[in-house]
Amino acid sequence: MVEEVESNGLADQTGLIASGISLSFGGQKVLDSVDIHLEPGRVHAITGENGAGKSSLAKVIAGIYRSESGSISFNGANLNLKDPRSALTQGITLIHQEPLIFPDLSIGENIFAGNLPKRGPKIDWDLVFQRSRALLDKLGSNLDVRTSAGTLSIADQQMLEIAAAMSYEAKVWIFDETTAPLTPTEVARLFGLINELKQQECAIGIVTHHMDEVFTISDDITVLRNGKKVVQLLTQNTTKNEVVSHMVGRELDNQTQCAERTDQEIAFQIQNATGPGFQAVDFTIQRGEIFGIAGLVGAGRTELARAIFGITKPTSGQLKLDGQPYEVNNPGEAIKAGVVLVPEDRRGAGLCIEQSILDNTTLPGLNRFASKIGILSRNKAITTVLPKLDDLATKYQSLDQPVGQLSGGNQQKVVLTKWLLEEPKLLILDEPTRGVDIGAKADVHRQIRHLASQGVAILLISSDLPEVLSLSDRIGVMRKGEIVGTLAAAEATEALVVSLASGGQG
Amino acid sequence: MRRNILPGLLIVLVAVIGNRLSPNFLDFAYLRDSATLVAELGLIAVGMNFIITSGNIDLSVGSNMVLTACITAKFMVGGMPAPLALLLGVGIGTLLGWLNGVLITYFRAPSFLITVATMAMYRGAAKALLGPQSVKAPSGIVGIDTQTFAGLTIPLLILLVTASIGAFVMQKTIFGSWVVAVGSNSRTALYSGVPVARVVRTSYTLTGFICGIAAMLMLSRLGLARHDLAMGSELDIITIVVVGGTAIQGGAANVIGSLLAFILIALLRSVMGVANFTAEYQMTIIGILLIGMVLANRLPLKLILQKLRPKSQRAP
Amino acid sequence: MKRFIVPLLVIVAAYALLPRLFTADSTNSILLWLPLVLTVALGEFLVVVAGGIDISVGSIMGFSSMTVGIVFKANPSMPLPLAILVAVVCGLILGLINGALVARAKLPPLIVTIGTLATFRGLAFLIAKGETITGSYVPDSFTKLSNHGIPLGEVTLNWLAITSILCTAAFLWFTTNTALGRSIFAFGGQPEGALRRGIAATRIQTTVYALSGAMAGLGGAMYLSRFGQAQPGSAGSGFELTVIATVAIAGTKLTGGAGSIGKLVVAAIGVSALNVALSIQGISDDWQTLVYGSVLLVMVCADSFRRRSEVVV
Numbered sequence A: 001m002v003e004e005v006e007s008n009g010l011a012d013q014t015g016l017i018a019s020g021i022s023l024s025f026g027g028q029k030v031l032d033s034v035d036i037h038l039e040p041g042r043v044h045a046i047t048g049e050n051g052a053g054k055s056s057l058a059k060v061i062a063g064i065y066r067s068e069s070g071s072i073s074f075n076g077a078n079l080n081l082k083d084p085r086s087a088l089t090q091g092i093t094l095i096h097q098e099p100l101i102f103p104d105l106s107i108g109e110n111i112f113a114g115n116l117p118k119r120g121p122k123i124d125w126d127l128v129f130q131r132s133r134a135l136l137d138k139l140g141s142n143l144d145v146r147t148s149a150g151t152l153s154i155a156d157q158q159m160l161e162i163a164a165a166m167s168y169e170a171k172v173w174i175f176d177e178t179t180a181p182l183t184p185t186e187v188a189r190l191f192g193l194i195n196e197l198k199q200q201e202c203a204i205g206i207v208t209h210h211m212d213e214v215f216t217i218s219d220d221i222t223v224l225r226n227g228k229k230v231v232q233l234l235t236q237n238t239t240k241n242e243v244v245s246h247m248v249g250r251e252l253d254n255q256t257q258c259a260e261r262t263d264q265e266i267a268f269q270i271q272n273a274t275g276p277g278f279q280a281v282d283f284t285i286q287r288g289e290i291f292g293i294a295g296l297v298g299a300g301r302t303e304l305a306r307a308i309f310g311i312t313k314p315t316s317g318q319l320k321l322d323g324q325p326y327e328v329n330n331p332g333e334a335i336k337a338g339v340v341l342v343p344e345d346r347r348g349a350g351l352c353i354e355q356s357i358l359d360n361t362t363l364p365g366l367n368r369f370a371s372k373i374g375i376l377s378r379n380k381a382i383t384t385v386l387p388k389l390d391d392l393a394t395k396y397q398s399l400d401q402p403v404g405q406l407s408g409g410n411q412q413k414v415v416l417t418k419w420l421l422e423e424p425k426l427l428i429l430d431e432p433t434r435g436v437d438i439g440a441k442a443d444v445h446r447q448i449r450h451l452a453s454q455g456v457a458i459l460l461i462s463s464d465l466p467e468v469l470s471l472s473d474r475i476g477v478m479r480k481g482e483i484v485g486t487l488a489a490a491e492a493t494e495a496l497v498v499s500l501a502s503g504g505q506g
Numbered sequence B: 001m002r003r004n005i006l007p008g009l010l011i012v013l014v015a016v017i018g019n020r021l022s023p024n025f026l027d028f029a030y031l032r033d034s035a036t037l038v039a040e041l042g043l044i045a046v047g048m049n050f051i052i053t054s055g056n057i058d059l060s061v062g063s064n065m066v067l068t069a070c071i072t073a074k075f076m077v078g079g080m081p082a083p084l085a086l087l088l089g090v091g092i093g094t095l096l097g098w099l100n101g102v103l104i105t106y107f108r109a110p111s112f113l114i115t116v117a118t119m120a121m122y123r124g125a126a127k128a129l130l131g132p133q134s135v136k137a138p139s140g141i142v143g144i145d146t147q148t149f150a151g152l153t154i155p156l157l158i159l160l161v162t163a164s165i166g167a168f169v170m171q172k173t174i175f176g177s178w179v180v181a182v183g184s185n186s187r188t189a190l191y192s193g194v195p196v197a198r199v200v201r202t203s204y205t206l207t208g209f210i211c212g213i214a215a216m217l218m219l220s221r222l223g224l225a226r227h228d229l230a231m232g233s234e235l236d237i238i239t240i241v242v243v244g245g246t247a248i249q250g251g252a253a254n255v256i257g258s259l260l261a262f263i264l265i266a267l268l269r270s271v272m273g274v275a276n277f278t279a280e281y282q283m284t285i286i287g288i289l290l291i292g293m294v295l296a297n298r299l300p301l302k303l304i305l306q307k308l309r310p311k312s313q314r315a316p
Numbered sequence C: 001m002k003r004f005i006v007p008l009l010v011i012v013a014a015y016a017l018l019p020r021l022f023t024a025d026s027t028n029s030i031l032l033w034l035p036l037v038l039t040v041a042l043g044e045f046l047v048v049v050a051g052g053i054d055i056s057v058g059s060i061m062g063f064s065s066m067t068v069g070i071v072f073k074a075n076p077s078m079p080l081p082l083a084i085l086v087a088v089v090c091g092l093i094l095g096l097i098n099g100a101l102v103a104r105a106k107l108p109p110l111i112v113t114i115g116t117l118a119t120f121r122g123l124a125f126l127i128a129k130g131e132t133i134t135g136s137y138v139p140d141s142f143t144k145l146s147n148h149g150i151p152l153g154e155v156t157l158n159w160l161a162i163t164s165i166l167c168t169a170a171f172l173w174f175t176t177n178t179a180l181g182r183s184i185f186a187f188g189g190q191p192e193g194a195l196r197r198g199i200a201a202t203r204i205q206t207t208v209y210a211l212s213g214a215m216a217g218l219g220g221a222m223y224l225s226r227f228g229q230a231q232p233g234s235a236g237s238g239f240e241l242t243v244i245a246t247v248a249i250a251g252t253k254l255t256g257g258a259g260s261i262g263k264l265v266v267a268a269i270g271v272s273a274l275n276v277a278l279s280i281q282g283i284s285d286d287w288q289t290l291v292y293g294s295v296l297l298v299m300v301c302a303d304s305f306r307r308r309s310e311v312v313v
Helices: A054-061 A084-089 A107-112 A125-138 A154-167 A184-199 A211-217 A240-248 A301-308 A329-335 A346-350 A358-360 A378-391 A408-420 A438-453 A464-469 A494-503 B004-021 B029-037 B039-052 B061-077 B081-105 B110-128 B154-172 B173-186 B186-191 B194-222 B235-244 B253-275 B279-298 B299-308 C002-017 C022-049 C057-074 C080-104 C109-128 C140-146 C157-178 C179-189 C189-195 C201-227 C240-248 C263-279 C285-310
Strands: A016-025 A028-039 A043-048 A071-073 A077-078 A094-095 A173-177 A202-206 A221-225 A229-233 A264-276 A278-286 A292-295 A316-320 A339-342 A428-430 A457-461 A475-480 A480-488 C151-152 C155-158
Touching: A016 A054, A028 A054, A028 A071, A043 A054, A043 A211, A043 A240, A043 A494, A043 C189, A054 A094, A054 A173, A054 A202, A054 A278, A054 C140, A071 C080, A077 B194, A094 A154, A107 A125, A107 A154, A154 B173, A173 A184, A173 B194, A184 A202, A184 A211, A184 A494, A202 A211, A202 B110, A211 A240, A211 B299, A221 A240, A229 A240, A264 A301, A264 B279, A278 A301, A278 A457, A278 A480, A292 A301, A292 A378, A292 A464, A292 A494, A292 C155, A301 A339, A301 A428, A301 A457, A301 B039, A301 C263, A316 A339, A329 A339, A339 C080, A339 C155, A346 A408, A346 B186, A358 A378, A358 A408, A358 A438, A358 B110, A358 B173, A378 A408, A408 A438, A408 B194, A438 A457, A457 A464, A464 C263, A475 A494, A480 A494, A494 B253, B004 B235, B004 B253, B029 B039, B029 B154, B029 B253, B039 B061, B039 B154, B039 B173, B039 B235, B039 B253, B061 B081, B081 B110, B110 C285, B154 B173, B154 B194, B173 B186, B173 B194, B186 B194, B235 B253, B235 B279, B235 C109, B253 B279, C002 C263, C022 C057, C022 C157, C022 C179, C022 C201, C022 C263, C057 C109, C057 C201, C057 C240, C080 C140, C080 C201, C140 C157, C140 C201, C151 C157, C155 C157, C157 C179, C157 C201, C157 C263, C179 C189, C179 C201, C189 C201, C240 C263, C240 C285, C263 C285
Parallel strands: A028 A229, A043 A202, A043 A221, A094 A173, A173 A202, A292 A457, A292 A475, A339 A428, A428 A457
Antiparallel strands: A016 A028, A016 A071, A071 A077, A221 A229, A264 A278, A264 A316, A475 A480, C151 C155
């Protein structure tokens, strides 16, 4: 049923052909002799689990990383991509997952930074603003090109990067997980743009691990696993399950059954709370209950989590933990009270990346491993940490190994271990499985259920709808800082959640 | 351990050069006395270890020491009993260090900018206080550098004790772990319940306290205070910390390495003294050493060592 | 409108407190300081905009003033433009050393320039061989650059001031009209984003440290012209503080990415006037470091306080 396309499309000379691409970091092979052919007028999905090498491949093609071997050619001509500039001037552009703008420069200059048009020796500022106006018009935006870019939303920032790429009249476009920060409307607009580029005979690559996107927009699919190309498929001839099994390299058993639970006493209660980024939030979580919060990026979910954890402060409302008033000024007090947070930004806020597993896991509760006068006992720490790490099936070489050397999934297990040692009453999880491969994801899910069964109240924030739906006992949907609806697990469906989250229905 | 090899080799090299220049160079008493001359710098480097490991820097330490010494000397001349004045001096140093910490954490300002400013302010205040004159310390407190105990001078003993305590605190206590975590990733530290601002403030206050002690030692050693003493000493202190193997970007400390680096600097200073280098040439050599060491740390030494290591130990 | 309020208030306050500051004599004194402050601050400004710091400028000034002095000693009839060129090239070379260490070796700018501050000062001693450049070595025509020029009534716009104004114009043009100049702002504001747009960090950093060195080199020549003598230990020593204070007073974003050369000129005038005001008031040199340090501290705190809300923890 599945037709395999010739893995090396060198016979066809148009478009961008990368062959034999290899890359390693610190002796670790990230890409191993990968071939890919981006044909003009076609959208090529590059997919795979986290750590499969998708983004690295994109960055090699965009000249950000240099391949150790192999070659890249465009329309038959060999390219020497030694830096991003040489890729850009060859018409190759990469749209990143997180746009980075220049906050102090004007919107027009943001679009043309690095590519400012000149008249004689001077920059032609009139042309800069005129052309950026035209580009934004094309993208359907009415931003003022002369104002500073400092306060733009993520979607607008991304638009500036797309406009910048258009200014180079790029012929090869690679979108690296570009939809992550966007709302459904913005995603639709982006896909419209991709289709338009396709009409203009651009060669397009999209890096994604969302099967929905792969099947909505792509013509070809290349699956990577552990830095190697596994297979190239024609989208019309394959299925989601087939692609996923190539990604994982094994069949998945979907264990999503939800244990029936009986009502228990209330562990956490938030009443009519308003704070930075959220208003009039009201809900309760029972002991052993998983309360999911769904919503779009920017709906105020993370802000709510941060306020409960004491990073910001609610301006009004009442919070109660185990029936007692709960009011904290900083994370230290929250942790002491029994509230912990697994943050969204794992590398930036969850871990000290170059410190050891032991140092990371013991950081919040150092006093537990110290004598009365504050002297730490390494043995005490090791004997406490080891069993917890094993509970989560964490893979590591030694407790003194820097966490940066672990995979995303094992890093997240280290963060979880850190909090399990605190024996929390309320565990807040913000995107707990983002960037975590499928195997580790199952481990994390199992642990979340296990904790709930032990009576921990869990607040689960996730953009991964199947995850929220399969784990939660109840789901609160947030939109524009408010909880617009609370659904019981039995009645919640993806469609219902999405319509509440995006305000689709009254 | 590996981090201590380079300073160790440099010590041997400098000692060999010193021995060639002067046959009496490797005499214990001579070396001890020349190390005593820079003991204050080694002492402050212990505190600087905490500041740099927490991801910050303090350029004002030399100025702090000088201002503290000047004020204390003034008080002594004004008739304050010496023990009280010495205590007060340590207090002033602590206060000046604490002020740095407060300014940095309250305004969330880059530490090098705040301490560039206080470096000028503290020294400027000393200059405004004394003008071009020097103030003599009462004879009662002079000469601590010549008294010995167990073969070492008092300043060197104080340095040894301080460095040992510093190393212990850094490696074995909650506060030390906090300092490392803050320097490694202050956001993660905050999210793990570490009182980040307090850790930074405490590091500066601690360093201020050590500056206060160093100021009293300097006053006793020189018998006077003047605004232009210890010019450029922050260069020596930062060099000691960096040569000792503490990461300049924070998150990895090596206090014992700093002690080794102190010995290197002390030897180097004394060799240069024997070779009749002027103060400026000495400063130049230290400057080159500083850049050379950060450069050496930046070289792909790690990769080279990784290749030399047996396969089983390599990163996956 | 709003941006004129603070300087205006400062001027009014200064006039109320110290009317003597506004006489022709004082203006001439200010014009003696201005070229030095402004010229060196221009280079430092670019470094700060690019997200770096250069505290070796004082030592570069010292080295270049010694070099020019030595060249004059060997060849008293050397044409003045050549002497100035020597100074600029000296500074440029030292600046390139800073640039290479920051841009190529990727070392922290603060540590690099603390190290070169010491090293370059030592170089000044090395080339001086223990001598000082006394007035007798410096041709009168060279010292006249600092007090002769275009007369405007009682005020003389001296040649050094004219040079610094020309430099300012060149920097203004460079930063508004050239791709490289704009890249410095882009890079300082968002280095990673700049890389994505093909703006190479190495080029930006090498450029700003080289220019900072060149301007400090020129500043060294101005020092020799203004003071008529130079000593290896004191020429330009501590001037980095004045210059960094000027850049901070100009409201330059101290973390990089934004700043205005117009405001830098105003700040340089302010700092020069402060120098003159202190001496009119009879406040001795002893207080100057304290005043500079305090002004710098206030500016750093104000700058950080304004941006404090931007810091998302």
